Amino acid sequence: MMQDKDGTKRELRAQGTTGSVLPYADVTEKIIGCAYAVYNKMGFGFLESVYEKCMVIELRKAGLDVAAQQPVKVSYEGELVGDFVADLLVEGHVIVELKSAFRLSPAHDAQLSNYLAATAMPVGLLINFGESSVEVRRKTPRIALGQPAGGIR
Secondary structure, eight states: OEEOTTSOEEOOBOTTOSSOBOTTHHHHHHHHHHHHHHHHHHOSOOOHHHHHHHHHHHHHHTTOOEEEEEEEEEEETTEEEEEEEEEEEETTTEEEEEEOSSSOOHHHHHHHHHHHHHHTOSEEEEEEEOSSSEEEEEEOOSSOSSSOSOBOO
């Protein structure tokens, strides 16, 4: 269960479904709670790297396993074609991409979507420590069933 700013409690459910609970909802709920805790203490205006270090502290306090700056290799047709660094990998299943911008852009969404496709991770969070609040977008891979596009190595 998540609690909105107005105190309303809600369960994370897949958009457009009836009763389908999202994958790793318990973990993503804790991560989102940690982001609000960081924002409430730090506010807006720090570099992304500062928020990342704060998030690592909060996530560990919440009892979650977290790896920061996780290198990820990207494969295409079985061949290595590049790599990127995920801001956070939580519990080995959730990629967290952090931003410190006035607002999120479509390019930020595309970045997380590509990370999910490249790793075949089940869920990702895009978290922006924005000008007036924390902005969170939860994504699942755009590729359906089949072979993973890449993977964390």
